[in-house]
Amino acid sequence: MRKKGRVSAFALILILALICAILLITAAAVDNQRTYNREKAVTPTPSITPRTVRITEAPGQPTLSPTPRLLQVNSVGLEVKELQERLRELGYYSGDVDGQYGGGTRTAVQAFQSQHGLDADGIAGESTLNLLYSAGAQRFVATPTPSPTPETAAMLTSGSQGEQVKKLQQRLADLGFYTGKVDGDYGKGTRQAVTVFQSQHGLDADGIAGEKTLKLLYSDQAKKVVVTPTPEAIQVLSGNLPLLVNKEHPIDANFVPAGLVDMSKYCDSSLVKIKYQGTQGVREAVDALVEMLQAAKKDGVTNWQVSAAYRSVKDQQSIFDSNVKSYMNNNGLSKEKAVSATRKTVADPGTSEHHTGLAFDMTVPGTSAFLGTKQCTWLHAHCWDYGFVIRYQKDKEDITGFLAEAWHIRYVGKEHSKVMQERNLCLEEYLELAK
Ligand SMILES: [Zn+2]
Known part of the structure; x- marks a missing residue:
């Protein structure tokens, strides 16, 4: 969100005071989260607050949820390492996986962003990271150099054959739209590739490579295919x-x-x-x-x-019960209070x-x-x-x-x-x- 126009100094101070208040309340709420069920019994007690390593937090920020993720030049750490590994896996990055966000990492992030239709700012923000780690992340495709429009081609369509079709298929393949054979036969696969190219470029998606389509296809305005992530893999x-x-x-x-x-x-x-x-x-x-x-x-x-x-549920029940008993006998709590105190560290039997x-x-x-x-x-x-x-x-x-x-x-x-x-x-x- 961006604020437009001027904000008076007084209003600014008010807003800052409000933000501080919210942060304080949130910090208190985070503390209260300690009331969550914790597994006890044989679970080890870490000396520091358990926190998984996959989480990024901007240094110095309070533990707010959800934590905004932002990696950029000069970021360091495991999250950067994971980023580099992922970029490497997809072919965008060939540098060292050293957890240091330098120029090479930025260039790789930019390449990933531009191939996925994102703002190519080289900063791995939430939308970039989400896409990068999703099934929709595509492998790196080298930018094809624009080739001049073949002079004789006016229109190619189903049934067309020859060198012009071959060139068309090759160009579509370079852009990731076509995965079939480059054989010079304008068949079903070629038509489909042309259709998808057209629809992703705002053209009439009729599957016929007419003048407009060919001109755009061979220009440097031609974009690479965008594969939309779908939740089908889960279904x-x-x-x-x-x-x-x-x-x-x-x-x-x-x-x-x-x-x-x-x-x-x-x-x-x-x-x-x-x-x-x-x-x-x-x-x-x-x-x-x-x-x-x-x-x-x-x-x-x-x-x-x-x-x-x-x-077993039975084991958990006896751990739970003995905790309740101990709170009642040693701390003089009522049964109700002893149960809620126990719940802070022991999971309810069955859960x-x-x-x-x-x-x-x-x-x-x-x-x-x-x-x-x-x-x-x-x-x-x-x-x-x-x-x-x-x-x-x-x-x-x-x-x-x-x-x-x-x-x-x-x-x-x-x-x-x-x-x-x-x-x-x-x-x-x-x-x-x-x-
Ligand atoms: Zn466990």
Whole structure:
């Protein structure tokens, strides 16, 4: 939003005072978010506020939600690294993935923006980042040099053949509209490509390459194809969706997941330490975990521990009850007050994801803080490739109802986790889209 015209100094001071008041109130509200359910029991207690590494916050800004994302020249850090990696993956960037937003990164961002019809300012703001990490992000296409209009071509249409059609197909292919053979036959594919070119250039989309179409096509005004992102990828997958367990969707008290294995016997202890003897997890998820940690080992990241996995509703109930009791006996609280105090740190029985046997709390043996470790960084970057998601993220606290937990991963299956990562969707959002 931009303010037009002049604002008197007095009004400006008033507005500033108002903004300060809002910031103070918001800061207080953020503190109150500590009243969210927190998993307790065997969950490690980080020494610092849990915050996932995928979040960007402008330095010095209060923790407001949603946090505006803006990366530009002189930005540094993990978010920049991720940006560079993504740009590299798509072919826009060939420099070092060093987390430093320099001239090369800016040029790559500009190229991405201009290819996607965005303002090519070289600043990775919210719309650029959203598109970049979405399924709609296209690979880099080198700008084709404009070629002169072939003199003899006046009109090409279905059934046309020869050199002029070949040139037409080649030009359409260079711009990304045509993916068929450059064979000089004006068939269905060529007509379709011409139609899409026309509609994206404000021409009559009749599929006939007439004078106007050809002139524009061979000029430097010809733009590359724009592929519109569609939510279809999610709909295709809606047959076998991940299980949702949260406050609104508690699990049945008698639910026991199928295929539980004893992780302390099942897993190679040199790969991962299981903190508590007899900890169980669903076999498919444990297999995925092992596969993931083997990959981590190849990357030189070892020394992993699982502090929690499957927990029955009964177990959760007794943890909950003993907390309530302790508040009543030791702090002299009424039952009602003891329950609400307990809810600040212990999930209501039935609402913990650990009931599914598909969630694991990942830690480093001997340390209480997971955030900031190299294991944490690796996990947040790669777990998606093995079917896991970082279930409770900072920017999704309002939706999940849980404070961010850097250590808690949830197995959903590769086909889902990859889409969730690409589109930055938490499970609630993902399932909403898949409906
Ligand atoms: Zn957990």
